[in-house]
Amino acid sequence: MVIAGPASRDLAKSISKNLNVKFIESELKVFADGESKIRIPSVDKKHCIIVQSLYPPIDRHIIQLLMIIHKCRGDNASKITVIIPYMAYARQDKMFLEGEIISILVLAELIENCGTTEIITVDIHNEHSLSYFSITIKNISAIPILAEYLKNNKTIDIEKSIIVSPDEGGTKRAKKIAELLKLQILCLKKTRDRKTGLVSVEENLGLVIEGMDAILIDDMISTGGSIVKACEVLKKHKIRNIIVLCTHAVLLDNAFEKIMNAGVQEIISTNSIPNICAKVDLAPILSNVVVNTN
Ligand code: R5P
Secondary structure, three states, X not given: OEEEOOOOHHHHHHXXXXXXXXXXXXXXXXXXXXXXEEXXXXXXXXXXXXXXXXXXXXXXXXXXXXXXXXXXXXXXXXXXXXXXXXXXXXXXXXXXXXXXXXXXXXXXXXXXXXXXXXXXXXXXXXXXXXXXXXXXXXXXXXXXHHHHHHHHOOOOOHXXXXXXXXXXXXXXHHHXXXXXXXXXXXXXXXXXXXXXXXXXXXXXXXXXXXOOEEEEEEEEEOOOHHHHHHHHHHHHOOOOOEEEEEEEEOOOOOHHHHHHHOOEEEEEEEOOOXXXXXXXXXXXXXXXXXXXXX
């Protein structure tokens, strides 16, 4: 059976339809102090597939997920597969400044210790995070379906486009989509102040991009700062149109408006987070992973 966490009802429903298995919706009440109460019927020794994405309010969505896993374990579920389309805390995957806690390690331990058998996630920020999990965790890529969407929805002239990564950390991702779309890539040089969080981008590109269209690709958009900075530099180099692709559109602090005001034609993301940019459905690829591993 597929159990929908409160954060991922629609996606869970699509997955249950694809798998042709029972769909269970969790009944949620949030109290005045912010605590969640969740009610789900007995899962009675079944294989439970829980779907809960960890977008904001992140900590609330985490505790809800832990509660559901705990309940399945209490009901003696035969197996607990947890689908976490957007894995929170994956950006704190090392101690960048002395004394910082590796948040993804804490989250990994919590999810495992509640009784999870295996995890499926999508485009985790850095694959290094996977090493903190001691149970099976499958990290699937949304790049092929993002590329497919682009081909089928002619927002821009793909042949006259260049793939742009807003930072060097995204090189592998940019290369992957560039291969699928047969385009050249440009990786911007972004630096982020570890204390203030402010980003700056090197303006010297060493490449002529005038008159081309840019397909900016990132794993996630949070405040939009990285994309806006990238757009400023691309515009200085007389790029024509810009569209943005990402797996996780978290969109905080008016990120959507900021990005559109920076001259972007369209933001396309998966439905790991349900919002205005969620145009690419993860249900088919997530269902396939479940089928192929069970
Ligand atoms: C950073 O390495 C990530 O890949 C994203 O570029 C970043 O997290 C986006 O954050 P923001 O939208 O706040 O710039």
